Amino acid sequence: MAVPEADDLDVVDQLADAIDEPEEDSSSPFFVSKKAAAVLKHEILRQYVTPFVSKIGLYAKDRRVVFLDGYAGPGTYSDGTPGSPALILGSAQSVAAFRTLECYFVERSRQDYLRLRALVEQLSATGIVAEALKGRVESHLDYVLEKAKGAPLLAFLDPFGLGISFEDLTQKIFGPARPHVAGGTEVLLNFSSNAVRRIGGLLLTEKAVKNRDVTLARMDEVCGGDWWRAVFLAAPDNASAVEAIANGYADRVCRQVGAVAWTVAVRNRRHHQPIYHLVFFTRHWDGVWLFGEANSIAQAAWRRECAPPHVPDDNALFDLGDPFDAEEATREESWVIEVMANIQRLLAEIGAFQLQSFHAAVLGSAIDHARKKHIREAVKRLYKAGATGCDGKGDVEKFVLTPSTAA
Ligand SMILES: C[S@@+](CC[C@H](N)C(=O)[O-])C[C@H]1O[C@@H](n2cnc3c(N)ncnc32)[C@H](O)[C@@H]1O
Incomplete structure (x- = not known):
């Protein structure tokens, strides 16, 4: 051509x-x-x-x-x-x-x-x-x-x-x-x-x-x-x-x-x-x-x-350092909590489901921010609490989320 x-x-x-x-x-x-x-x-x-x-x-x-x-x-x-x-x-x-x-x-x-x-x-x-x-x-x-x-x-x-x-x-x-x-x-x-x-x-x-x-x-x-x-x-x-x-x-x-x-x-x-x-x-x-x-x-x-550059405060006794990492950790924690809530809601509404095609529903408002590591963390916490039979190990998108009783 x-x-x-x-x-x-x-x-x-x-x-x-x-x-x-x-x-x-x-x-x-x-x-x-x-x-x-x-x-x-x-x-x-x-x-x-x-x-x-x-x-x-x-x-x-x-x-x-x-x-x-x-x-x-x-x-x-x-x-x-x-x-x-x-x-x-x-x-x-x-x-x-x-x-x-x-x-x-x-x-x-x-x-x-x-x-x-x-x-x-x-x-x-x-x-x-x-x-x-x-x-x-x-x-x-x-x-x-x-x-x-x-x-x-x-x-x-x-x-x-x-x-x-x-x-x-x-x-x-x-x-x-x-x-x-x-x-x-x-x-x-x-x-x-x-x-x-x-x-x-x-x-x-x-x-x-x-x-x-x-x-x-x-x-x-x-x-x-x-x-x-x-x-x-x-x-x-x-x-x-x-x-x-x-x-x-x-x-x-x-x-x-x-x-x-x-x-x-x-x-x-x-x-x-x-x-x-x-x-x-x-x-x-x-x-x-x-x-x-x-x-x-x-x-x-x-x-x-977008974060403003860290400027040490000359009048402070100690420089507490750049707050960015601590702020990120707070944000990440909020995404894990959101994902946990979404999974629990889905389990209550539809029972067991495979994560792969529920990507958007599981991430909810954290969709542009959270990723697999946050989903894994959420599932592990739910497993630990007995809320799902999925232990959070293996490929995240292949997780089958079961209510704990069906585990
Ligand atoms: C936003 S810039 C591209 C930036 C580039 N993608 C990057 O991320 O580095 C858009 C470019 O498209 C060129 N452009 C505009 N209309 C075009 C067209 N119809 N076909 C190909 N290039 C075009 C412009 O000259 C300009 O260099």
Whole structure:
């Protein structure tokens, strides 16, 4: 399949710029130093990709897994911090002895693409299979999907504003050519809350706004219809609108392709509005559990990033040290207690159950924070108290929670 020529794409890019958010490239503040929101998404990638490739690649032909970074950026930040391409190439290196993680990076901006290409060439020289593609991800999708035929695919779609269309996501990436059994398809996607607020605001203004109708239509194309307009107008405030539209979008994709979604609101500070939602789609319980581990560890990195630096009090007799670890321990204890309560409630309501498909019900409001170690701790405490026959040993997702009498 032919790869579109870089220069053919420039006209399309200019049109897209008129509709999407203004183009940002490596000269923009975004790529100068990393903000807390980027810490979260990058830590998820760091934690998720290697276990995913190790696990799913075991069953794949030639142990080969394909990764698509559709909105790749320059690869690293100006201060040298890895962006998503550098992180993924690092994962490809770390699994190289036993898996092939074949990477495709697409970048629209010429300046970022040139930096990206240099990074990819550097890593390709070490034996990593990777390609940098210049242009719009939409134009390269067929090419990458052809490469991923019969192989597991993980796509990371991380635009600044609006991303790929609902149709490309549901009919191509999750489409009939990639049936459930074809090695697995997982997508981690940035659904921009800023874009929802900005474009939703167009529905409320009476003023003439350049490209208003085209922009609204582009949002319809991403959301799979204009349903989001009524949701935006009915919401009591922007925050509720953003939450409802991100979840409505995830539900629609899931219904269409038979997947489950995990939606994580990503902020630069706890009290800020989300700047985007990371939406993870998978068709496999293993994906849910692996993502849960990655998300939980990444949330801890995010809290660390947001915590104020420890400043010793010169007037105090003793410096009590950085309170962060003690605060984390308090938080972890509260998640264990929540998980214990959820398990007890489920046991009372439905009797014995296997944990694997009760992931969300067991974690409850701790879903973005707790992980397997907290579930194990909760089960061990319940076992000790005689509330379950499950002793909390072995693979957490395989636990069969029984009421104590059925043990
Ligand atoms: C948020 S940045 C990517 C950051 C990168 N994923 C990371 O984590 O380091 C979005 C990038 O997508 C590029 N871009 C915008 N529209 C695009 C499109 N349609 N196809 C490919 N790249 C695009 C922008 O130039 C920008 O570099």
